[in-house]
Amino acid sequence: MGFGFPASVAETPLVDMGWGAIDKSKPVILVSGHNPATSTVVIDYLREHNLEDQVEVCGLCCTALETTRYSSKAKIVGPLSRALFFMRAGIADVIMTDEQCIRTDTPQEAAKVGSAVIACLDKAMYGLEDATEIDTDEIVRRMVDNKEQFAILDSIKAAEVAVKVAMEIAPQRKKGWLTEEEAIELAKKCTNCKMCEQVCPNLFNIGGGITEVAKGDFDLIRQQILQCIGCGKCEQECPNNVPIFKIMQTAASMETWKCRTGRGPVMDTEIRNVGAPITLGTIPGVIALVGCSNYPDIDDVADMVDEFAKRKYIVVLTGCAAMVAGMKKDKDGLTVYEKYPPDFAAGGVVNIGSCVSNAHISGAAIKIANIFAALPLRGNYEVMADYVLNRVGACGVAWGAMSQKAASIGTGFNRLGVPVVLGPHSSKYRRLFLSRKEEDDWKVMDARKREIVDTVEPAPEHLAYVCETKEKAMPMIAKLCIRRNDTPQGRAIKLNHYISLYRKYIGPGLPEDLHLFVRRDADIPLVYKKEVRAHLQEIGWQPREPIGLPTLIGTYPTKVPVDAVIH
Numbered sequence: 001m002g003f004g005f006p007a008s009v010a011e012t013p014l015v016d017m018g019w020g021a022i023d024k025s026k027p028v029i030l031v032s033g034h035n036p037a038t039s040t041v042v043i044d045y046l047r048e049h050n051l052e053d054q055v056e057v058c059g060l061c062c063t064a065l066e067t068t069r070y071s072s073k074a075k076i077v078g079p080l081s082r083a084l085f086f087m088r089a090g091i092a093d094v095i096m097t098d099e100q101c102i103r104t105d106t107p108q109e110a111a112k113v114g115s116a117v118i119a120c121l122d123k124a125m126y127g128l129e130d131a132t133e134i135d136t137d138e139i140v141r142r143m144v145d146n147k148e149q150f151a152i153l154d155s156i157k158a159a160e161v162a163v164k165v166a167m168e169i170a171p172q173r174k175k176g177w178l179t180e181e182e183a184i185e186l187a188k189k190c191t192n193c194k195m196c197e198q199v200c201p202n203l204f205n206i207g208g209g210i211t212e213v214a215k216g217d218f219d220l221i222r223q224q225i226l227q228c229i230g231c232g233k234c235e236q237e238c239p240n241n242v243p244i245f246k247i248m249q250t251a252a253s254m255e256t257w258k259c260r261t262g263r264g265p266v267m268d269t270e271i272r273n274v275g276a277p278i279t280l281g282t283i284p285g286v287i288a289l290v291g292c293s294n295y296p297d298i299d300d301v302a303d304m305v306d307e308f309a310k311r312k313y314i315v316v317l318t319g320c321a322a323m324v325a326g327m328k329k330d331k332d333g334l335t336v337y338e339k340y341p342p343d344f345a346a347g348g349v350v351n352i353g354s355c356v357s358n359a360h361i362s363g364a365a366i367k368i369a370n371i372f373a374a375l376p377l378r379g380n381y382e383v384m385a386d387y388v389l390n391r392v393g394a395c396g397v398a399w400g401a402m403s404q405k406a407a408s409i410g411t412g413f414n415r416l417g418v419p420v421v422l423g424p425h426s427s428k429y430r431r432l433f434l435s436r437k438e439e440d441d442w443k444v445m446d447a448r449k450r451e452i453v454d455t456v457e458p459a460p461e462h463l464a465y466v467c468e469t470k471e472k473a474m475p476m477i478a479k480l481c482i483r484r485n486d487t488p489q490g491r492a493i494k495l496n497h498y499i500s501l502y503r504k505y506i507g508p509g510l511p512e513d514l515h516l517f518v519r520r521d522a523d524i525p526l527v528y529k530k531e532v533r534a535h536l537q538e539i540g541w542q543p544r545e546p547i548g549l550p551t552l553i554g555t556y557p558t559k560v561p562v563d564a565v566i567h
C-alpha cells in the first residue's frame with residue numbers, strides 16, 4: 001500500500017506490451033529491475049509537471065509490472081529475456097536501473113547506442129560516479145554534453161534528471177529499427193558457419209535464420225526471436241560480426257501484446273468463495289506460474305495458462321511469467337488476459353504482480369488455512385504448511401528460472417507445502433525434492449481418529465520436479481494438485497483432468513500410477529468409469545478408506561501436538 005498500488009480490485013487495467021507498443025516519437029525512459037521506489041517517482045514527476053503524455057515510460061522485468069500498477073499509461077517492454085534486445089535497439093533515451101534482475105553490461109550496451117544511464121540504488125552502481133550530492137542541472141548538463149553515466153541514490157533527484165535528460169537528448173537521437181533492406185544487406189555477411197548455433201543454449205539454427213533473411217525471408221528469424229532468451233552469446237561468437245540482434249529487432253519490432261496489470265493480494269472475500277471448493281477438491285487446483293522466462297519456447301506459459309484456465313483451475317501469475325503469458329494471441333487475436341476473467345475464481349487468470357508479489361500467492365494459501373480451519377497466523381508456520389501440503393490443491397510452476405532468486409521462490413513455496421514443477425533449464429540448479437512413489441512412506445496421522453494410516457497415495461508425489469517439456473508438465477501439474485483431503489467428487493474431478501491431460505499430451509491409455517490415487521469407486525471419473533474399473537480389476541486394486549483429517553503432525557518428532565490441527 002506504500003506506493004498507493006490498487007488493492008482489493010480484481011479487474012485491473014489491461015496495458016500494452018511489446019516493442020511495438022512504445023511510442024518512439026516521444027522521449028523514452030526505460031526502468032529496469034525490481035524496485036518501484038525508483039520508477040513511481042518518475043511518474044509522480046511527470047504528473048506534477050503535466051508531462052505524462054509527453055514522455056513515454058516503459059519497463060523491463062518486475063519494475064515494469066510495478067510501474068504499470070502505478071500508471072496504466074506506462075508500457076511493458078517484456079520480460080528479462082527481452083532486455084538486451086531492447087537496449088540494443090536504442091529506443092530508450094534514458095535507462096534507469098535499480099536492483100536484482102538487471103544486466104551487468106547495461107552501461108556498456110547503453111553507451112553503444114547513446115542511451116543515458118542512471119543507476120538508482122546502491123545495490124548495483126556499476127562503478128559509476130555517485131552524483132547524489134551534485135546539483136541537478138549540473139548532472140543533466142554532464143549527461144547531455146559529455147554522455148556521462150551516473151549513480152543517483154536520491155530517487156526523486158534521479159527522476160527529475162531522467163526526465164530532463166530524456167527530453168533534451170530525444171530530439172537529437174535517431175531511434176528506429178534497421179529497415180528490411182538494411183537488415184538483408186547485413187545478413188549477407190553470414191557464412192552459415194554455425195558458430196552461433198553451437199553456443200546458443202537453445203541450440204537455435206540462427207545461421208539458418210540469418211541466411212533466410214539474406215534471401216529476404218524473415219519468417220524463421222521471427223520464430224526464433226520469440227523463443228530466444230536474449231543471452232547474446234550468438235552475437236559474441238560470430239566471426240563475421242553479423243549484428244544478429246539488430247536483424248532480429250527488425251523482424252520483431254511490430255509485435256504488441258496485452259498484459260493485465262498486477263492486482264496485489266487476493267481478497268478475503270474471494271477466499272471465502274473458493275476456499276471450500278479448493279480444500280474439497282471441486283475446484284481442481286490453484287496453479288501459480290512464477291519466475292523468469294528462461295525456456296526454449298516462449299509460448300509454453302501462455303499454453304499452460306490457457307489449458308488450465310479452460311479446465312476451471314484458478315491460474316495466478318507473477319513476475320516475467322505474468323508477462324510472457326500475454327505474449328501469445330489466439331486465432332481471434334486475444335491474449336489469455338483478454339480471454340479469461342481476472343477473478344480469483346474457477347477459470348480466472350490473475351496477474352498478482354511482480355516477483356515480490358509472490359508473497360500474496362503464499363498469502364492466499366495461508367488465508368485459506370486461517371479462514372477455513374481457523375488456524376492461528378502467528379508462530380504457526382509448521383501447522384500452516386502441514387495444512388497446505390495435505391489439503392490445499394495448489395501447484396507452482398517456475399518454468400524458466402534465470403536467477404537463483406527464481407529457484408529460491410520455488411523453494412519458498414515448497415517450504416509452505418506447495419509442490420513446484422520446474423522447467424527444462426532448472427535441472428542445472430541441482431536441487432529437487434523427489435519421491436519414489438512405490439517405495440516411500442505415505443503414512444499420515446488421521447487426526448480425528450488419532451491413528452497413523454498408510455494411505456499408499458503419493459499426494460503430492462514430489463515437491464520440486466523438473467519437466468523437460470510442457471507436454472510432460474501438464475499432466476504432472478494436474479497430478480500434483482491431488483490432496484489426501486479430496487472428497488470423492490473432488491478426487492474424481494482431479495483424476496478426470498489427470499487422465500485427459502495424460503491422453504492429450506502423453507499418449508493413449510491410462511497413467512501407470514492411476515491406481516494409487518483411486519481410494520474408492522466413487523473417486524473414478526464418470527467418463528472413464530468403465531475403462532478404469534477394468535484396469536483396476538486387472539491389477540488387483542483394493543479399495544481403501546479416505547482419511548478424515550490428514551496431517552503429518554504426529555508422524556515425526558515435533559513439539560506441535562495433534563490437537564493443533566483440529567478445528
Ligand code: SF4
Binds near residue numbers: 196
Ligand atoms: S556465427 Fe555469424 S556467420 Fe556464423 S552462422 Fe552465425 S551469424 Fe552466420
Ligand code: SF4
Binds near residue numbers: 201229230234
Ligand atoms: S541470444 Fe537467443 S539466439 Fe542468441 S544464443 Fe542466446 S538464446 Fe540463442
